[in-house]
Amino acid sequence: MRMGKKRGLIFFFLIISLSLYVDAYKNYTVGDSLGWYDILENSKIDYHKWTAGKNFSLGDFLIFNTDNNHTVIQTYNFTTYKLCDYNNALDNDTIEWSAADPSATTPQSVSVAVPLTKVGMTYFFSSDYDGEQCLNGQRFQINVTYGQGLPPSLRPDDGSPGPVSPESGDDESVPDTLVPSNFDNPKDTTDDQDETSNSIPLSAFSKLIGIQLHGLLIVLGFFILYC
Known part of the structure; x- marks a missing residue:
């Protein structure tokens, strides 16, 4: 031959x-080892750089490593994202996956798993301190492609995933993937x-x-x- x-x-x-x-399906740790914070807490934060070159698809999960002084807001509304305004967001286009805990005297670690369940642009930001964290770099936008489609556990007929409380760690609805204990490497x-x-x-x-x-x-x- x-x-x-x-x-x-x-x-x-x-x-x-x-x-x-x-x-x-993949797990993506938001910000990698830097976690989910604003530039006032970590000047190295650059979520635009973090999203560059990544391909996000239905069924993937975003893992937010943060504390209870920061929130995890997902929205499909660009205006809500641009204004960093969760208080005036519509219920059907914005989800609060993790809320801040103003009663906490010291920051407590929080890990939140957010599934990607809709094709197209989706936006994430922290709304704490009236959007100040969002305005200081704690936000990003991604384009979600169809990929292989939603796994059965995330399809509407099987029940839509709900927000994850700050007290919970790994979301039990995470399908076909295991959230690594160190949250540094998708697995x-x-x-x-x-x-x-x-x-x-x-x-x-x-x-x-x-x-x-x-x-x-x-x-x-x-x-x-x-x-």
């Missing part, structure tokens, strides 16, 4: 193997961690098969090249 044909086959196998990972896995169960969820099974096929295709490609 000619070298050109061999390289063509290897390229074909690599494209197929890489496509196995394109539609995997694709199953949320079914019941050690007493011998069954394998369909999502976990499909990903396992995908990993095996990925390795098999790479080995096959090198075999064609050198044999």
Whole structure:
């Protein structure tokens, strides 16, 4: 077999193997290790830079690491976002996932998992101190694509996800993904961690098969090249 044909086959196998990972649901830790704060607390905060180059799709989750002195507001209304105004937002286009706790004497750590459930532009900001945190850089906007669509646990027929209270940690409705304990690295896995169960969820099974096929295709490609 000619070298050109061999390289063509290897390229074909690599494209197929890489496509196995394109539609995997992901967790994105907002701000990475810097968390969810404004520039008055951390001058290195730049959420516009954080969103650059990322592809957000239905079924993905945003993980907000912050404290109870900051809020997590999601809106589909650009005016609400631009004005940093949660108080005058409409109920059907804005969600408060985590509220501030003015009674707290010391800041308490909060981790909030927010699912992406609607295609198109969506906006996030902190509304605490009458929008002052938002005006000081604690906000960003992203474009959500369809991807592989919503997983069953996030579809309207199965119940829409509700806001996460500041006291709660990982949202139990997080589908097909596991929120890492250090919240620094997105990780694709199953949320079914019941050690007493011998069954394998369909999502976990499909990903396992995908990993095996990925390795098999790479080995096959090198075999064609050198044999």
